[in-house]
Amino acid sequence: MSALRRKFGDDYQVVTTSSSGSGLQPQGPGQGPQQQLVPKKKRQRFVDKNGRCNVQHGNLGSETSRYLSDLFTTLVDLKWRWNLFIFILTYTVAWLFMASMWWVIAYTRGDLNKAHVGNYTPCVANVYNFPSAFLFFIETEATIGYGYRYITDKCPEGIILFLFQSILGSIVDAFLIGCMFIKMSQPKKRAETLMFSEHAVISMRDGKLTLMFRVGNLRNSHMVSAQIRCKLLKSRQTPEGEFLPLDQLELDVGFSTGADQLFLVSPLTICHVIDAKSPFYDLSQRSMQTEQFEIVVILEGIVETTE
Numbered sequence: 476m477s478a479l480r481r482k483f484g485d486d487y488q489v490v491t492t493s494s495s496g497s498g499l500q501p502q503g504p505g506q507g508p509q510q511q512l513v514p515k516k517k518r519q520r521f522v523d524k525n526g527r528c529n530v531q532h533g534n535l536g537s538e539t540s541r542y543l544s545d546l547f548t549t550l551v552d553l554k555w556r557w558n559l560f561i562f563i564l565t566y567t568v569a570w571l572f573m574a575s576m577w578w579v580i581a582y583t584r585g586d587l588n589k590a591h592v593g594n595y596t597p598c599v600a601n602v603y604n605f606p607s608a609f610l611f612f613i614e615t616e617a618t619i620g621y622g623y624r625y626i627t628d629k630c631p632e633g634i635i636l637f638l639f640q641s642i643l644g645s646i647v648d649a650f651l652i653g654c655m656f657i658k659m660s661q662p663k664k665r666a667e668t669l670m671f672s673e674h675a676v677i678s679m680r681d682g683k684l685t686l687m688f689r690v691g692n693l694r695n696s697h698m699v700s701a702q703i704r705c706k707l708l709k710s711r712q713t714p715e716g717e718f719l720p721l722d723q724l725e726l727d728v729g730f731s732t733g734a735d736q737l738f739l740v741s742p743l744t745i746c747h748v749i750d751a752k753s754p755f756y757d758l759s760q761r762s763m764q765t766e767q768f769e770i771v772v773i774l775e776g777i778v779e780t781t782e
Contacts, residue, residue, distance in 0.1 A: 520769060522769070522771050547650070547653075547654060550654045551654055551657050551658050551661075555658075558654070558655065558658060561651075562651055562655065565647060565651060566647070566651070569643065569644075569647055570609070570612065570613070570616070571609075573612050573616070573640050573643070574605065574608050574609035574611075574612045575605075575608075576636055577599065577602065577608040577611060577612055577633075577636065578602075578604075578605045578608040578609075580598055580599075580630070580632055580633055580636065581597065581598060581599060581602050581603075581608060584597070584598055584630070586598055586599070586602065586603070587603055587604065596627050596629045597627065597629075597630075598626070598627060598629065598630030598632070598633045599611055599624060599625070599626055599627070599630070599633060600623075600624060600625050600627060601623055601624045602624055607624065610624065611624040612640070615637065615640065616640065616644050662778070665694075665778060668692065668693040668694045669690065669691070669692055669693070669774060670690070670691045670692075670693060670742075671688060671689070671690050671772065672688045672689040672690070674688075675687065675688040675770070676688070677749070680746060683748050683749075683750070684748070684749045685746045685747065685748050685749065686726075686746070686747040686749060686755065687744050687745065687746050687747075688744070688745055688772075689742050689743065689744050689745070690703070690737075690739070690742065690743055690745060690772075690774065691739075691741070691742030691743070692739045692740075696778055696779055697739065697740065697778075697779050698737075698739050698776035698777065698778060698779070699776060699777045699778075699779050700736075700775075700776055700777055701736070701737040701738070701739045701774065701775070701776035702735055702736055702737065702774075702775050702776065703728060703735050703737055703745060703772065703773070703774050703775075704725070704728070704735065704772070704773045704775075705725070705726035705728050705745075705747065705770060705771070705772050705773070706723050706724070706725065706726065706770070706771045706773065707723070707724040707725075707726055707754050707768060707769075707770055707771075708721055708722070708723060708768060708769045708770075708771060709722055709724065709754070709766070709767070709768035709769075710722060710767065724754045726747045726753070726754070726770065727747060727748070727752065727753070728745050728746065728747050729745075729746070734746070737774075737776075739776070745772075
């Protein structure tokens with residue numbers, strides 16, 4: 476059994492079955508037991524290893540309007556593929572709309588038919604169809620200014636449209652570029668270089684029963700004002716009979732002594748003393764293996780390269 480565990484790891488447990496039956500059966504005389512590997516049932520986590528919370532909100536009422544009321548944060552929280560799709564779609568629609576407006580002005584003034592007349596002054600010089608109107612908009616919006624297409628002083632509606640185009644373009648650029656910049660500067664990828672130990676252990680340290688795990692920073696860039704916190708998520712029932720499915724309890728990892736303020740240059744061991752104030756004080760080794768609870772570790776800090 477120990478050899479099988481070394482081979483397949485702790486994610487599998489060994490059970491004894493008969494050679495003919497499909498379920499668990501007692502071993503009869505003269506029958507050699509067969510060992511079968513059965514994967515352990517993995518518990519559903521409240522918070523994944525990458526920090527994503529497995530929570531879905533439902534039955535909130537007018538949920539869509541709540542997200543649209545804070546559109547900027549909603550765009551930041553979207554996945555990258557949706558951000559890029561909205562980014563490209565917004566610019567494409569804005570460009571086509573403004574190019575259509577320039578084409579409508581040229582069409583209503585009759586510039587499309589008189590573009591090649593020598594003594595005629597159009598609203599926009601050298602705009603005689605929709606592609607040329609689109610190119611004029613791109614040249615002005617991107618401040619390229621080739622000089623071949625330009626607004627004349629005989630077109631007040633063109634001057635007003637140009638001012639509206641400048642204001643609209645600045646708003647769209649500030650909104651979308653700001654959204655993309657904030658999304659790129661989120662610390663999700665930086666968190667992947669913060670490593671936590673695979674398992675937590677309980678042993679004696681300084682004469683006290685202590686829960687311990689390790690945390691380390693893989694990058695050379697230090698974290699300033701790093702602080703660590705631990706939350707115990709466990710369901711419980713109050714003396715009044717109320718059931719709390721996800722009750723959050725604070726685990727003391729050195730708040731009173733300042734040990735929660737980390738100087739994360741090398742890997743550190745985080746300790747929680749299991750004393751009378753600890754939620755684990757009344758749990759035995761057997762009960763800790765059967766209890767349904769989860770420990771969430773929160774590490775906060777500022778990367779020195781982004782200060």
